[in-house]
């Protein structure tokens with residue numbers, strides 16, 4: 001699913017109006033119907049409702065929704081903020097339509113002074129102050145109103161966007177002046193900023209309402225941001241030839257584990273095998289040899305000459321992919337070996353965890369990484385690599401720049417892991433859940449992506465399929481076990497079911 005910027009949303013609106021064709025006011029009516037329907041499904045008609053409408057089309061939506069709810073028997077008070085004396089055309093039309101009907105409890109047009117109504121825990125506030133047209137942080141009277149609503153015990157449903165939240169970049173926004181909604185009913189597609197962890201407190205529960213924006217327009221518009229969908233992943237999955245033998249299914253090399261962190265190597269190795277690789281070899285310190293042999297008898301172990309750390313690069317000629325980093329440690333010897341390893345490796349690489357931490361301590365090296373390398377940092381690891389970011393938006397922008405600059409695929413891990421590609425595009429992964437916030441989950445992802453690379457998936461596909469399968473395994477595990485007790489090992493156990501669900 002493409003995620004458009006507010007400028008693109010505005011253009012697509014216009015495209016739909018021209019090409020469907022549909023009058024602008026009728027498109028607003030369609031949106032309002034969808035919003036009203038969603039509200040009536042969630043709140044009974046004995047809920048007292050207060051609508052706050054702004055001067056633009058978000059306010060227009062709110063006025064149309066107020067009319068529809070009043071006609072459905074809800075008790076509605078409406079405050080329309082017309083401070084500058086100018087309403088958008090469709091907002092003005094909806095004001096006229098609203099004032100024609102008798103069923104509204106009260107309609108107040110605020111032009112100067114505003115005496116806020118009491119908002120009790122029974123009240124539902126419908127927030128239609130500002131939507132995708134906001135162009136600067138809220139201030140003055142609007143910020144006071146937002147603070148008043150946020151401090152009240154009422155429930156809040158926001159139309160399209162919580163008022164005050166920018167659809168993309170909130171780095172310089174004033175967080176106290178953004179509505180904290182319980183529910184956000186967003187039109188057509190989630191906005192980019194909804195995918196960032198720190199904005200969940202503003203959007204609350206999100207529901208996307210289809211308002212039938214021109215599919216032709218959507219098709220024609222290139223989006224930098226996409227949310228991966230199951231059908232995309234199904235198309236990318238490779239089948240198994242019935243004559244397949246292990247030599248055809250990829251030969252993977254993992255370099256992982258140090259003394260005390262052998263578990264990371266075990267998790268990555270097991271995940272690699274469960275992701276369908278033909279053969280996996282694990283280069284790990286001597287002290288892990290027996291542990292590995294016992295834990296993963298399917299793997300070949302290549303013990304390092306050192307007892308407790310990775311110290312010498314391996315020849316990669318025979319391998320189809322390298323996964324490096326889980327539990328590796330960051331000692332000086334390991335750092336030198338890692339850099340030598342990256343320098344001599346010819347096959348596709350995924351570098352995670354301590355491999356990233358080592359690079360963060362030697363930033364000059366980042367520029368020399370092999371083209372097409374996959375890096376899988378969590379937010380802290382990325383900050384170590386590229387400096388502190390104020391928020392997820394800034395971090396994503398930096399990751400995109402780095403991916404372009406060094407020709408890498410960077411997966412910024414999180415609720416919606418973001419794959420930043422060298423061509424500037426970003427794919428967000430929708431699967432996964434909070435049960436996966438447990439040590440070792442990332443090692444499992446590294447194992448999966450290494451396997452897919454070894455099986456011949458191109459970098460972008462390996463990342464997209466890998467992220468999706470990893471999250472889906474977590475979702476199926478959570479369906480059966482609940483989130484609380486989930487461990488990284490469960491992700492491996494449920495990987496077969498994830499594959500099966502996608503293959504069926």
Ligand SMILES: NC(=O)C1=CN([C@@H]2O[C@H](COP(=O)(O)OP(=O)(O)OC[C@H]3O[C@@H](n4cnc5c(N)ncnc54)[C@H](O)[C@@H]3O)[C@@H](O)[C@H]2O)[C@@H](O)CC1
Pocket residue numbers: 009012013027028031054055056057058059060061088129130131132133134135136137138139142159160161187188211213
């Ligand atoms: N395809 C779509 O997405 C559709 C969008 N519609 C609605 O239209 C909305 C967008 O409407 P608009 O583009 O009119 O924008 P908004 O209604 O979000 O706000 C625009 C108005 O707010 C003013 N403004 C912006 N930032 C401000 C600030 N910080 N302080 C004070 N005033 C500020 C602008 O000057 C303008 O008057 C969407 O959010 C949605 O609710 C629907 O009506 C129909 C279809």
Ligand SMILES: Nc1ncnc2c1ncn2[C@@H]1O[C@H](COP(=O)(O)OP(=O)(O)O)[C@@H](O)[C@H]1O
Pocket residue numbers: 353377378413414415416417431432433434435436437438439440441442443444445470471
């Ligand atoms: N709340 C969540 N929702 C979805 N996925 C999550 C969530 N928390 C963690 N994950 C996933 O789990 C993995 C955690 O990786 P990471 O932080 O590197 O863990 P570790 O270093 O312990 O292996 C990432 O792939 C991330 O996307």
Ligand SMILES: [K+]
Pocket residue numbers: 058127128129130131158159160161162163
């Ligand atoms: K809003």
